[in-house]
Amino acid sequence: MSPPDRKEDEVRRMLEGPHPAVPADLAGHAAERGHRILRRHRAARRLLWLLLVVAVVAFSVWAALAEPWLEPSSDIAPPLEGW
Template sequence: MSLPDRKEAEVRRLLVQRTAEPVPADLAERALADGARLLRRRRVLRTVLWGVVLAGLLALTAWSLAARPWSEPPPTTTPPAVDW
């Protein structure tokens, strides 16, 4: 028997046995509730992450407006006197 024929024969044997366990009656409802809970958690996590990103951008903007990091820092010493 070749490999595909052997696999097909094994599948056919398993289908003929039909010793499947019974499925709980409320399986669909539980799966729906689990899926809804998963979606809620993802939505809350996404909202929290966006809030953190926006708060970080707001803090960066406030700091840059207050500190003005792009401007030249004030001199720490006086310039040398020039004798003309």
């Protein structure tokens, strides 16, 4: 068996001592803060989804107008006629 750890002894002494008083409205403040955090997370998630949808729509409109799957026309040299 290993000898008792110094930190473990300190923790035991701290737990055996008098406990600090807890404010009466601590639970209410904690619940309110939790609701605020959840609202922020929901808003951030909705904003990210909105940005994703806007990006998909913008890409779709660009692809429909630019038609990147077609080969570009060869405007470099004039067409050969009369051969």
